[in-house]
Amino acid sequence: MAQAQGSYYVPHGSYWPIVGSVGITSLVVGMGLYLEGSTWGPYLLALGAAVLVVMIVGWFGDVIREGVGGLYSDQVDRSFRWGMVWFIFSEVMFFGAFFGALFYARTLSVPWLSGADPETSRYIWDSVVLNWPTAGPGNTAMEFEPMGPWPLPTINTLILLTSGVTITIAHHALKANERLRLIGFMWATVALGTLFIGLQAYEYYEAYAHLNLRLDTGIYGSTFFMLTGFHGMHVLIGTIMLAVITLRCMRGHFRPEAHFGFEGVAWYWHFVDVVWLGLYIFVYIL
Structure with a gap:
């Protein structure tokens, strides 16, 4: 979990940014393949969207728990x-x-x-x-x-x-x-x-x-x-x-x-x- 040291907030290590990067990359590449007529495009597009939803829910969930826990100054x-x-x-x-x-x-x-x-x-x-x-x-x-x-x-x-x-x-x-x-x-x-x-x-x-x-x-x-x-x-x-x-x-x-x-x-x-x-x-x- 994150920690507040004095008045300055020190975030904990998180894997959500890299998960979001993978999701966005899959989404963009999938859209490009779909526009080019590739059969893999829709599947990669859907995978990227699913990964982004998981990232948003997970990351925002962490922020909510940290806020409710009183870790934010x-x-x-x-x-x-x-x-x-x-x-x-x-x-x-x-x-x-x-x-x-x-x-x-x-x-x-x-x-x-x-x-x-x-x-x-x-x-x-x-x-x-x-x-x-x-x-x-x-x-x-x-x-x-x-x-x-x-x-x-x-x-x-x-x-x-x-x-x-x-x-x-x-x-x-x-x-x-x-x-x-x-x-x-x-x-x-x-x-x-x-x-x-x-x-x-x-x-x-x-x-x-x-x-x-x-x-x-x-x-x-x-x-x-x-x-x-x-x-x-x-x-x-x-x-x-x-x-x-x-x-x-x-x-x-x-x-x-x-x-x-x-x-x-x-x-x-x-x-x-x-x-x-x-x-x-x-x-x-x-």
Whole structure:
């Protein structure tokens, strides 16, 4: 087990990092083989995913036991908080790249190709008129309907905003040591996250089945599914995290004066909410 020497934390030797490295390598190589059509690809991909799940459960289990055992000092708590801050910052940059791709395609590329700069468009793509949303030059005959803000995206926006309220109420309940209110509002947040995922899955079904909107529907389809898909993945991960934290709340792992595990997940969930608001405005409305 880890030991706290004075105010400085000395972690114990752990085999989880190497297990995680093996899992990630297997996952990436398996994905590459799958894209190349190899019969071994799906098996290696599944093996890598399984190893990663084992690593996450085992490593987080060790951290939980160390935290509950009182091995973490104030210095460790500050380290955790800064680690979470930098992690969320990296996620901001991650989504910023996709928002940047959307901005470039919509605001710069489409006008250029459509003759906003005649001298440039004459050499790039002659006599093409494009308006957003578009499948791009060469795909002007591809008939599809863009995804509008009503009803599912608006409903999902209300769901995520409500979940931000419920987790905030749960946080205040934790600080006030009101366990029943804490657990009730945490399960409500988990339910809202699950409902969001279900409605987004139905939205994807509608896009493929009735709107002819797919990942290969040109630049609009690719940016739409990359942004909403990665956000949906983050909501799924956040919902799993919320469920784990709720179970920990039920077991009494958190105290009003010491509950960073709860706060870290709450920060992540609020970040997911903010990203969705950006998606709702720039992908569905504008």
